[in-house]
Amino acid sequence: MARIKMVIEYDGSEYHGFQMQNNAETVQEELEKGIRKLTGAETRLICAGRTDAGVHALGQVIAFDSCASIPAERWGMALNSVLPEDIRVRFSALAADDFNPRFHALRKTYSYLIYRKKERALFYRRYALCSTENLNIISMRQACDYLLGRHNFSAFCASGNSSKTFEREVYACSLESTEKRLIFKITANGFLYNMVRIIVGTLLEIGRGKYQPEHMERLIIARDRTRAGPTAPPQGLYLHEVEY
Amino acid sequence: MARIKMVIEYDGSEYHGFQMQNNAETVQEELEKGIRKLTGAETRLICAGRTDAGVHALGQVIAFDSCASIPAERWGMALNSVLPEDIRVRFSALAADDFNPRFHALRKTYSYLIYRKKERALFYRRYALCSTENLNIISMRQACDYLLGRHNFSAFCASGNSSKTFEREVYACSLESTEKRLIFKITANGFLYNMVRIIVGTLLEIGRGKYQPEHMERLIIARDRTRAGPTAPPQGLYLHEVEY
Incomplete structure (x- = not known):
């Protein structure tokens, strides 16, 4: 028995999120089905971050145990041969027997893409928030x-959050701006349920001038979703x- | 009765090409259905270039006649409100009564996108040819x-071509290269059936070193598909x- 870890990319458009659900296609289901095709064994895998329906991954990390004779670094290519084309393994390797991609993660980074042009926006409809509104980038930054x-991020947490504490530490946070795109990027030791999407929704209100930048600080202090x-x-x- | 012209964008992924067919969803069908929703009238439209299944448009031009009271420049917004999100009108205006977007076109430009990285390629699977092979860009140029x-382009014409002559004049032709992408762009007075795609297939063979750049000249002379x-x-x- 060996624990295999993988870095995977996926287009979340067609899935009801990462995690197994009843009567809905998920990324996890496709991955476990693929492993079953290769090994014949029923396998349950663990992921670093359970993304919601429609959310994508460039660097999701998963781990699972297998008795198959496939060398760890070949697992990626093998699994790619049976996976649908909207899920790809980028890297596979042997992991420590107790490696848990979720609990052992030290830092996670999410990005959020806003496409700002009317032209060609339809090609981004699955991959970005398309918005041509005027935004004050300096205020947003x-x-x-x-x-x-380190803050209590209760104000940015949707109901359904499963963690015991609302405290997280944000290590980096940036907003890259080009003529066509805005890319928000945030790195933290962990994220609450819907935290990045609520932060982006708040940043957009500030960008529109509905609130001043200090609104963000007040929200953190007020802890009021x-x-x-x-x-x-x-x-x-x-x-x-x-x-890790 | 007024003739309306429009510039439209579409994501061709979900359609069996532009033109009306039996038992298959086409871009034309969606547009005519949209016009019917707005006016109640059965309308037949004409397009500048009948794109194949899976081919996209950034600047397709269409024209149709309507007795509706919608002002020509408002037609775009009106139609967008009833079209699926993968087809968008960019511009609408009144056209001359005899305007024919196909026969009156003076120059058409097609582009072809090749995505060259393994990373994130899955997000381009509907929008580019994804290829990580080494290509000699200088030879391709x-x-x-x-x-x-002006040449006879018979060598680059698939069967099923409907035009009487194989002569076309190419005004511009370029290959833009970045780390991630290759963008081939070609402007001509018209194109034969599958001409751009066969040229791209030939350029790729030259890029791989299977043939020298002069191969392209020989093909034009030989007229042999x-x-x-x-x-x-x-x-x-x-x-x-x-x-126009």
């Missing part, structure tokens, strides 16, 4: 700075990287 | 130069612009 550090912005749609969100 | 000017490259897949092709 100032608001980002308040997120840095009802005063934060709406949850931004899933298709702009990417699980970018998980570090 | 030299081959492009042979396409310029069997010696040209394979037809490149549809998902990389975009009807970029039509000029």
